[in-house]
Amino acid sequence: MKINTKVELGIVALADIAIHSEEGKAVRSSDIAQRQNISHKYLEQILLILRQGKFVRSHKGIHGGYHLSRPANKILLCDILNTLDNNILANMYEKNDEQPDGIRASVNNCLWSNLNSYMRQFIEKMTLEDLIKEYKQGLAEEQNYMYYI
Amino acid sequence: MKINTKVELGIVALADIAIHSEEGKAVRSSDIAQRQNISHKYLEQILLILRQGKFVRSHKGIHGGYHLSRPANKILLCDILNTLDNNILANMYEKNDEQPDGIRASVNNCLWSNLNSYMRQFIEKMTLEDLIKEYKQGLAEEQNYMYYI
DNA sequence: CTATTCCATAGTATAATGGTAGGAATTGAA
């Protein structure tokens, strides 16, 4: 499945903010852009959406930047996805101009609706914290590896 | 998730062929188009893809048309999907120009790859026959309903 | 030989995607 860049980069940006937040300090968009190798101006647009979706709070000016609006374990992946792309978890085709007992409707129910529900099961469980954990664990394993050489 | 019309209509067309095949008779594209309310010429393009993917065989001429190239329970949904849209089950982003231990890679592994595998689990089990069963069952229930009134 | 059917390619209008660009607004520090 093709994931568009807004969704992909938005989640990466949130993860970056979560990982690089230090007490009291906001994370600058230019730093995120540099670390994650994203166009700064494009990232700003994505952060705008994330702010409007209440995932981050922002602060202007010389020591400005972004921080999470709530703890990472309270930020659900499915909410992020819905905010960044309202199609990705939307049920495939709503347009029910055909008779509800036709083949098309049957395929819709048996295949697309069920697939959609199935995907939701996966995504509704996950939080931003789960993603970060994975990353930190990766780092830790790497350090252990270095240590034991 | 947004499903494009080629995928949607292609599956519907296959289901229609499976349902309306009678012994020895091919199903005409014009009949499918009329029953399923699809543009005939567009449907022909889709049937072309399905033929190239070896899901149907075709026969030209006055009594021509399409029939399944093998029993419906041997036609896997995932194969149809891959033929009609090579993105739908493809792993989200391959482009690994970033360092493999970065946040982006971590999100890829933990989220997109896993979600993709999860979707596959659902779709790899299903055959065209399963879809048709659902439809026929719907019909049967409807008839029972009529019967018991 | 002709009607019927599939086969194949070209064109096209619309929308989505993936950005770039420019500057206004706000803030904090000197």
Add this chain to the structure above:
DNA sequence: TTCAATTCCTACCATTATACTATGGAATAG
């Protein structure tokens, strides 16, 4: 008060994908 750093907001644009329409050719049964 001024200035630099930062977010905020909108407009624009090039490319690609989508969802068809259109046209005509090729094969085949009768």
